[in-house]
Amino acid sequence: MNKTNLYDAQGFSEKAFKRLLVHESPYFKILNFNFKAGQELPVHSHDIEGQVSLVIIAGEGEFLGKDGQSIPAQAGDVLVSDISEPHGLRAKTDLRLLVTIAPPI
Amino acid sequence: MNKTNLYDAQGFSEKAFKRLLVHESPYFKILNFNFKAGQELPVHSHDIEGQVSLVIIAGEGEFLGKDGQSIPAQAGDVLVSDISEPHGLRAKTDLRLLVTIAPPI
Numbered sequence: 001m002n003k004t005n006l007y008d009a010q011g012f013s014e015k016a017f018k019r020l021l022v023h024e025s026p027y028f029k030i031l032n033f034n035f036k037a038g039q040e041l042p043v044h045s046h047d048i049e050g051q052v053s054l055v056i057i058a059g060e061g062e063f064l065g066k067d068g069q070s071i072p073a074q075a076g077d078v079l080v081s082d083i084s085e086p087h088g089l090r091a092k093t094d095l096r097l098l099v100t101i102a103p104p105i
Numbered sequence: 106m107n108k109t110n111l112y113d114a115q116g117f118s119e120k121a122f123k124r125l126l127v128h129e130s131p132y133f134k135i136l137n138f139n140f141k142a143g144q145e146l147p148v149h150s151h152d153i154e155g156q157v158s159l160v161i162i163a164g165e166g167e168f169l170g171k172d173g174q175s176i177p178a179q180a181g182d183v184l185v186s187d188i189s190e191p192h193g194l195r196a197k198t199d200l201r202l203l204v205t206i207a208p209p210i
Contacts (some may be wrong), residue, residue, distance in 0.1 A: 001168065001170055001174075001176065001184055001185070001186045001190065001192060002184070002185050002186075003168070003176055003182055003183065003184045003185075004182070004183045005179070005181050005182050005183075006181040006182075006183060007180075007181040008181075022183055023158070023183070023185045025156055025185075027154075027155050027156045027207040027208065028133065028156065028158070028205065028207040030158060030183065030185070032183075049132075050132050051130055051132045051133065053128070053133070053135060053205065055160065055203060057160075057162075057181060058181075063106065063108070065106055069106075071106065071108055074110070075112075075162075076110050076111040076112040076113075076162060076163075076201075077108055077109070077110050077111075078108065078109045078110075078111060078127055078128070078135065078137075078203065079106055079107070079108045080106070080107050080108075080128045080130075080135070081106045081107075085106065087106060096181075098160060098183065100133065100158065100205050100207075102132040102133040102205075102207040102208075103132065103207075
């Protein structure tokens, strides 16, 4: 068993959102992104099989999708998207995001 | 894209911990467990390939392992275990846990 505390592991940066690889295995890849208010993970997609979960650990913002789609994002939200479906995130407050990708890419 | 808010989706029960299937696909299975203080997911394992992540959304407790192993658990903790490795959780306060299993079982 291997434990990481997201609050201890990574802070925030005014320059750009921060990214931490929490875990990688043949089964899934787990990443932590921290956004200062106003920072954004631009909408993107990859033409491959698999799904990604986006979990809001703390903060508020919006999930972004294709054609300017926006869904409110707040602590406790779990969003699941195909990897091939456009997805992104914009932070309204400082925001901690946990991303799990399966299979890992 | 499909969104669930864990705080809206499921509360707590004095009788036993609550369990909600958040998502299931060929890629991963996502479950939410809510524990009242003192409730426990007993140590268990399955003799199959794959890994499980345990994310503490809110609350405090301890991760349980083989031979009475105990690791403190608090909000923001991400624990990864092989599915075949004994793992469990005991809540010290009301606790919200998100579990991701890949591949799904």
